[in-house]
Amino acid sequence: MTDETMDMTAKPRNQWWDVWDQFKTHKGAVFGLCFLIFITLFCLIGPSLWGVDPGKLDIRNKDMRPIYTAIFDSGAKYGWAHPMGTDNLGRDIMANIMQGGRISLAVGWTAMILALVIGTTVGVLAGYFKRLDGILMRFTDLVLALPLLPLLLVMMLLFRDPLRAAFGPEQGIFILIVTGIGITSWMHTARIVRGDVMAIKEREFVLAARSIGTPARRMITRHLLPNVLSPIMVSATLGLATAIITESALSFLGLGFPSDFPTWGKILFDSVDRMTAYPERVIWPGLAISLTVLSVNYIGDGLRDALDPRIRGL
């Protein structure tokens, strides 16, 4: 894909259009993208449109059912003021899902990107430079052996108060959690990337590139990274899912955000006790988590196909 090949086509065209054309043929990926855009807008713009404070207690309107309950149970307590119902303290569930989504998505994306950057860097360096391979991979093994929970406990003890003083309670915890999840989930990416880089390194086109004197920096960015993009994409999608779920587990243990700070995972955990009486309280956040994770997985799948020149038919 150098400029010469571009000149041979009748109409010069950005290669990303080809990628997009291929991406469009993957139905699941398109659906996933639509849902991701929808849920992101729902969480970002939703609160300003809906305008209900997620933390507002309204004890008289507690335990309201979602509006659809009216179809099969006309005696239930429901109302248009709370279309998804309210929890046991009368907080509006829809406002909580929106607010919770902001946090969960932000944690998920940030931690995933952090893990991806660290993992790819380590993997590429270890795979490409033989001298670094031993030390970097042993370091990876070492971090892999670190248990996340005790590590976060220690991090909480050491950094909670300074971070709280510097950034406030919510921002401080956000940084702490994102860092914690990020630095404990990059290892699998690193291993996969290293393996792929080592295989590609021995291919003829790399030999050719090296023989014309391509420096290591350009070699990595031009030839290796594009070719290992698909495993990176796959681990990114898995990473996002893990990050959202880890954050929920942490909040549940009291290591995460304060209890009045909703996230999808925490709404889910809080509702488990009353699951039989109010199933919607676990269904809403559960659906949000699983659909988000699923859609990101499909997007990853679609992207991998779209980025692969062989499938794209070039």
Add this chain to the structure above:
Amino acid sequence: MKMKTVLMGAVASLAFAPAAMAERGSDGQLNIIYWQAPSILNPYLSGGTKDLESASMIVEPLARYNDTGALVPFLAEEIPTVGNGGVSEDLTSITWKLKAGLLWSDGTPVTSADVAFTAEYCMNPEGGCAQASKFDGVQSVEAIDDLTIKVTFDSPKPNPYGPFAGAQSPIIQAAQFADCLGAKAPECTDANFMPIGTGPFVVTDFRTNDVIQMEANQNYRDPAKPAFATVTFKGGGDATAAGRAVMETGEFDYAWNMQLAPDVLAAMAEGGVGTPISAFGTLVERIEMNLTNPSPDLPEGERATVAHPHPFLSDFAVRHALSMAIDRSLLVEVGYGQAGRPTCNLVPGPEIYASTDNTGCLTQDLEGAKALLDEAGWVDSNGDGIRDKDGVELKILFQTSTNAVRQDFQALIKDMWSQIGVETELRNLDASVFFGGDPGSPDTFQKFYADVEMYANNFDGTDPQAYLAAYRCGGEPKPDSQWQGENINRFCDPAYDALIDELGATADIDKRGELARKMNDMLTKETMTIVPLVDRGRVSAKANTLGGVVLNTWDSELWNVADWYREK
């Protein structure tokens, strides 16, 4: 004629009534379920509630605590006091007198030698007696005559009712346990599993950690009791299953300790076969105010110590306003239902110790709280919605352990406080860390690196002396004491310390009650150092056909099982 009929009717009813309602064994079978299964019936070898309570149907102490926490005689003729000469003037000895004519279930007479043997059994230095603390400070136990026992202590005991009172120290038969002293105690399997007792029932079959079969004791001191001929005491399962068995299916008549959410319990009670019953002990869910400054800006070692008073919680008006803003009834409704009631007392019972006029906090008063803060100079001077004074903002860090009910409470209280212009930051910590007491962790409730914290605490037994004595000056957790100590609030008042000393030297029960109430008021309504929220009780379930049940939190729940009967 008419008069004669009435008289005859009266005579007839007198003649038939006792016969109809009280005859030993007339009511057949009683089924009890404890979701923790008893593993031994000798209370001296087990501290478990399930073991103590199942054993309480078989072996009995000289006196038991009733449902108000007062002592009532069981095997003893009366409760010895200084007034009736049973307790010596210098508080170093107590003399008990047994009822005459008591028999063991094997038909042999109960004598003071059995009582003296019981003390010898538990105080044997080679045996690990689970109830040794009941015999703390006992110098000697002598049998004066067949029915009289004198217990001598090595120092004055204002509360001499430790040995032989309550479910934890019943009398065991000397003849049965004679070869079981010291290290041999656990080896006497027959005696430990089927003790001979004076209680209303006798064990016929004991299966460890499963089921106990009992029948009425033919030698029980009241010839009309117990009303039930046989008892099946089933152990194991969980609270939900036990609750269902009593309230929904009716397989059992009595289930112990229903630790269930209020709405779950209410749903079970709709089964209509049984009802939940509740009684209250001393467990109080409270907010503790930190009187010292927990700011992270202070160097470690000075943070949250008496060297630095709290910037705003040291002001009584602030503490009082925070308490006034809380709607305790709402908290009870959300969190505990029948198993809780609002309280303003640190010591909610027994009756004699509970302050009755401390009820001011029971009604929420937001306007009053705002007025109080305005008056004390706490106003929102910079327009950020939070009250402040001299540059200090009313921003509170509120910590507690991770628990669904506590987090609901936190959310509610935060909301109530925001209505009077106080901002609250919530923090919840893993319970094993929070209550762990590790001096290296900043998150323990003793270290109290927060402005206020919430948890529940109670005292053992019926006497609050040790509990109230915890708030002595200098008793606070601090670096020198490895952050151990019970004066969590860092409260210090010489007048209070004087009352602690006075309580330690007072034996008269009414005077003790008065002192304890005064101390309770000093900690709660007069200084608002401790802001009690909910008196947490115990809930059990009984079948609708079971009569005579009086739930008791001071002794075994089965303390009056001899009086239980089947309602017809």
